[in-house]
Amino acid sequence: MRTPSNVEPRAVRIGMRIGTGVVLAFLYVPLFVIVLYAFNAAQSQSWPIEEFTTKWFGIAWRNGQIRDALGNSVKAALSAMSIALVLGSLAAFAVHRFRFFGRETVSFLLVLPLALPGIVTGMALNAAINFGGQIFGLSFSLFTIILGHATFCIVVVFNNVIARLRRMSGSLVEASQDLGADGWQTFKYVLLPHLRTALVAGGLLAFALSFDEIIVTNFTSGTEITLPKWIFNNLRLPNQRPQVNVVAFAVILASFIPVYIAQRLTEDRRDG
Amino acid sequence: MSSAAVPGQRSVFRRLSAWLFAKRRTKLGFLLGPPMLWMAIVYLGALAVLFLTAFWRQDPLTAEVTRQWGIQNFKTLADGEVYRTIALRTAGIAAATTIICVILAIPISYYAARIAKPRTRTILLLAVVLPLWSSYLVRLYSWRVILSGNGFLNWSLEKLGFGSLSISYSNWSILIVFVYLWLPYVVLPVYAAFERIPDSLFEASADLGSKWPKTFRRVVLPMALPGIVAGSIFSFSLTLGDYIVPQLVGNTQFIGNVIYQSVGVANNVPFAAAYATVPVAVMALYLLGARKMGAFEAL
Known part of the structure; x- marks a missing residue:
């Protein structure tokens, strides 16, 4: 572990500390402000908030549109995550275990949907769905949302799994084979326990990525509503603002769950 | 068994x-x-269809896509002053966002990598990553509320005696929000780059008589450059491909807004596809440059 060095003069240390504080305030003040607005009694968005209430929570809770949108988002995120877990792991195994022509291209191809600007991925899928509609009756639906989300989620699972495989000693698999385990047993008793936390982390990231996505989703969803799409459509309507505020509050709270799980997982590893 | x-x-x-x-x-x-x-x-299939579609055209009478080859979409783009202005504005704000993100990322990354104690470092990194988990749209929405005329920003500025600003729905607010949204993506690779520089180099530079500013300029920055460029790929590409931020906090159009409206309002998919090749080309150039600077190894 590195001991704090004394290379930096005092002024530099203080300056860096102030810069760090400013950046942290910049990152967190907006989140605190929007959390407070969920309790704003008034429909107007002016600051300071005059009167606080919790009445919008009940109204948002009973809103059928929000529930449908949430249901769609969860369905899309779970499906995209499952597809990404399978395909991302397979690709990671292949790249890790084999040397083959075009091996470097694999990770490049996988990262492309995230590396290219969102509008390009969205527009490409939109053009393809339109084309597919003319050729074999493909239509904009939850299915096409999942197609798009899974495509850019594969790389996050791939990255997590391959990083873990690289850290894992190859002799473990050989030992398992020498002791007479078949391929399935080696996978189940040796590989899977090692990869568990990497799969959970990659899966959570894929879920979160899909759950939040709006830029590509607008191009692949047609009239299907997801939670981000509901927020996007309603945040400009003055009488819907209070409910948008509540949904924003809930989304911020929910985002702590995966971070908490990831944190717990790393603690588990330390204990084990 | x-x-x-x-x-x-x-x-x-x-x-x-x-x-x-x-x-x-x-x-x-x-x-x-x-x-x-x-x-x-x-994905590759979709990209192929995108490039094909760019050369088709929309029938002016039926508004249907007709598969008839031609470069008229690209001609419209090349002739239209407005499309050039929009493309330049998009790339310009993407570049400005990237530069500001890097400037803001340097102190916090350096502090976390070199000065903070291990415990503080862990907390700092968690604090940087945490906003990435909360929704893009919610973070954008919070700025829309804060920047509005009688919102939190103007209230704070007035309390501090600076008077109020009228930057809501302008390029300034677009820039602020982009920097806010993408800053964590830039901090992480920059931090990793600072972290990898061995202590001995700092000591060697000091032993050879350099004061900190010179060490930073001549040793730290050149060594961290691949990481900085790697981080810049994210902020640049994400800004280039965004149309939600300009629509919600700005009053100008980005490449994405034209594409989104061409598809959603005019249903002119071929024209939208043609315009979408512009960010592809810009990004291809950017990635080529980034690879030359060794950014891919720093990802």
């Missing part, structure tokens, strides 16, 4: 794995086939 109780099943697995072990090509095919087929069909 429990599976010995079912010899039939076991021998099937055994024979299958023995067969696969011998046939490494087949095994590779089983592993690599599904993900590569998915990417080839869904």
Whole structure:
């Protein structure tokens, strides 16, 4: 572990500390402000908030549109995550275990949907769905949302799994084979326990990525509503603002769950 | 061993794995086939359709796409002053966002990598990553509320005696929000780059008589450059491909807004596809440059 060095003069240390504080305030003040607005009694968005209430929570809770949108988002995120877990792991195994022509291209191809600007991925899928509609009756639906989300989620699972495989000693698999385990047993008793936390982390990231996505989703969803799409459509309507505020509050709270799980997982590893 | 109780099943697995072990090509095919087929069909296929569609046209009478080859979409783009202005504005704000993100990322990354104690470092990194988990749209929405005329920003500025600003729905607010949204993506690779510089280099530079500013300029920055460029790929590409931020906090159009409206309002998919090739080209150039500077190894 590195001991704090004394290379930096005092002024530099203080300056860096102030810069760090400013950046942290910049990152967190907006989140605190929007959390407070969920309790704003008034429909107007002016600051300071005059009167606080919790009445919008009940109204948002009973809103059928929000529930449908949430249901769609969860369905899309779970499906995209499952597809990404399978395909991302397979690709990671292949790249890790084999040397083959075009091996470097694999990770490049996988990262492309995230590396290219969102509008390009969205527009490409939109053009393809339109084309597919003319050729074999493909239509904009939850299915096409999942197609798009899974495509850019594969790389996050791939990255997590391959990083873990690289850290894992190859002799473990050989030992398992020498002791007479078949391929399935080696996978189940040796590989899977090692990869568990990497799969959970990659899966959570894929879920979160899909759950939040709006830029590509607008191009692949047609009239299907997801939670981000509901927020996007309603945040400009003055009488819907209070409910948008509540949904924003809930989304911020929910985002702590995966971070908490990831944190717990790393603690588990330390204990084990 | 429990599976010995079912010899039939076991021998099937055994024979299958023995067969696969011998046939490494087949095994590779089983592993690599599904993900590569998915990417080839869904993604490369879609990109291919995008480039094809860009050369088709919309029938002016029926508004249907007709598969008739031609470069008229690109001609419209090249002739239209407005499309050039929009493309330049998009790339310009993407570049400005990237530069500001890097400037803001340097102190916090340096502090976390070199000055903070291990415990503080962990907390700092968590604090940087945490906003990435909360929704893009919610973070954008919070700025829309804060920037509005009688919102939190103007209230704070007035309390501090600076008077109020009228930057809501302007390029300034677009810039602020982009910097806010993408800053964590830039901090992480920059931090990793600072972290990798060995202590001995700082000491060597000091021993050779350099004061900190010179060490920073001549040792730290050149060594961290690949990481900084790697981080800049994110902020640049994400800004280039965004149309939600300009629509919600700005009053000007980005490439994405034109594409989104061409598809959603005018239903002119071929024209939208043609304009979408512009960010592809810009990004290809950017990535080529980034690779030259060694940014891919720093990702």
